[in-house]
Amino acid sequence: MDDLKQILARPIQLSDQVIKTSDEAYTFRQECTDLKSKVERLAALLRQAARADLYERPARRIFDDTEKALDKALALVDKCRAHGLVRRVFTIIPAGSFKKMANQLDNSTGDLSWLLRVSASSSAAADEDDDAHIGLPPIAQNEPILFLIWEQIAVLYTGNLDARADAAASLVSLARDSDRYSKLIIEEDGVPPLLRLVKEGRPEGQESAALAIGLLGRDPECVEQIVLAGACSAFAKVLKDGPMKVQAMVAWAVSELAANHPKCQDAFAQHNVIRLLVGHLAFETVQEHSKYAVTSKLSIHSVVMDKKNITGGAVPDLLSAGAGSQSKTEMHSLVQSTMAAKSSNLGGGSTAKSIGSNGGATGSKQHNSTSLSGSTARGRELEDPETKAYMKANAAKALWQLAKGNAAICKSITESRALLCFAVLLEKGEGEVQYNSAMALMEICGVAEQNSDLRRSAFKPTSPAARAVVDQLLRVVDKAEYDDLLVPCIVSLGCLSRTFRATETRIIAPLVKLLDEREADVSREAAMALTKFACTDNYLRVDHSKAIIEAGGAKHLVQLVYFGEQAVQLAALTLVCYIAQSVPDSEELAQAEILTVLEWASKQAYMMQDPTIETLLPEAKIRLELYQSRGAKAYY
Secondary structure, rough: OHHHHHHHHHHHHHHHHHHHHOEOOOOOHHHHHHHHHHHHHHHHHEEEEEEEOOOOHHHEEEEEEEEHHHHHHHHHHHOOOOOOOHHHHOOOOOOOOOHHHHHHHHHHHHHHHHHHHHHHOOOOOOOOOOHHOOOOOOHOOOOHHHHHHHHHHHHHHOHHHHHHHHHHHHHHHHHHHHHHHHHHHHHOHHHHHHHHHHOOOOHHHHHHHHHHHHOOOOOHHHHHHHHHOOOHHHHHHHHHHHHHHHHHHHHHHHHHHHHHHHHHHHHHHOOOHHHHHHHHHHOOOOHHHHOOOOOOOOOOOHHHHHOOOOOOOOOOOOOOOOOOHHHHHHHHHHHHHHHHOOOOOOOOHHHHHOOOOOOOOHHHHHHHOOOOOOOHHHHHHOOOOHHHHHHHHHHHHHHHHHEEEEEHHHHHHOOOOOOHHHHHHHHHHHHHHHHHHHHHHHHHHHHHHHHHHHHHOOOOOOOOOOOHHHHHHHHHHHHHOOOOHHHHHHHHHHHHHHHHOOOOOHHHHHHHHHHHHOOOOHHHHHHHOOOHHHOOOOOHHHHHHHHHHHHHHHHHHHHHHHHHOOOOOHHHHHHHHHHHHOOOOOHHHHHOOHHHHHHHHOOOHHHHHHHHHHHHHHHHHHHOOOOOOOOOOOOO
């Protein structure tokens, strides 16, 4: 604002000079007098602007145009002064110059009047209809939408809460209409007041502002500017303290920004957004399913100390050398009783406990001190079911987009209760809640496939959360209903292929069954998932290949290679090649005439153009030729 006052100094000086010079006019005195009156009015507005709080973006442009107009006015009236006979004779002033100058000064006056009105407090504007529609300033004649954007952003800066909520809703409409309007809103400094409204406004205004922010982040450049304006801290504050409807809209905005610019994922993670989103996901989710309860890891010391607190007395030295078998029995009983106490605490009061990076509760002492929703747990429980479902759907969507391709965030998510929540929501949720949970699991599993540390920590076979996830993925795949959940669940199981032991026999058969699916995308994804079980990167590829064959996979694959759509053919042929390399001596492969299939495929130019098949198929043929008869007839 100080910069604006410095910018105003020169126009004010110029206006004073024009007024003084007009009084000294020798020629065109009437015209100079008319210009003087216009400049006097303009000077009064400039001085008024110097005392006002102005919306900076239009102010700079208007002051710049006003200064140029005053420069020209000064040059014009200066020509009318008594400079001597010779200069007066050779000074030519076109007849239309004064009229043109008067129009420019009128335009500057109109622009300044608009700026002062739009930058003034909007409390009065809400009372008077004529003030509610300020009108189009001359500066915006060539681009009317710019004036509308300026007006709404000015209200966001200076208006009361109700007026700011209305302005945010207007910007939502503009942002929905056009990418160009979105970029104009960002360029004209619309993001900072929107973020301030997200933090400080009433719920309706907060929702509109969060929706506007999500709509504005249409591309990486826009998202970058939004994040630099402080979106992460503003969103984190609302996710911690705001009303649930506003939190749900903020979660949606986070998902939009992360989807359009993945590089902002870490910025949100640094502001604790992951933990807050997981907290909303866990609310009224995990505690309803005690069969999935996860007890936190307890040290011997913590067990002993907790037992001491429970009993109120001294704890015998169970670790001493002379404790003997009786001490071992007491230690076992001690651990079991304390674990039971911990589990009951986790199951009964988890809604009000903070969710840390390790996913455990921070302790019963914090039961009343931490609230993820800005209200008591009972306050959140009183929300209507639609709002709760909306919150969970958007929290899952935000975690889905934040986890995409980011191993650090996936680790943070999997170390919390999120995996368990996703499993429960995949089983019990509906609509978007289910779909977004499935997509979030697919992204996490995809990252785990490429990251061995995450794979070992999050999806180890002994983990109850991992087992719960696999159970639900298998339930969807085994049901085999063609809906939005089926494909992400197939992909997830394929990504987890290297986490399953040879004794895990439940996975292969449902996937093989989907090879016979009528929907091409399902058959293709099933073949690609099974390929991850049979490929050379999988240590148990031989066991998995045998399981695929035993489940009847060979005959389905033959059908797909011959008669499937091109994408399905390539996926099925890739799987056939891996199976042939792993178990070339299989009798089932011989009966299915897989060697003939490979020979036929090797003559198809479009198949051999695929780099993977070009590499795999010759080796698979060589392996089969060692075991299979060449006399099989072609299968057509």
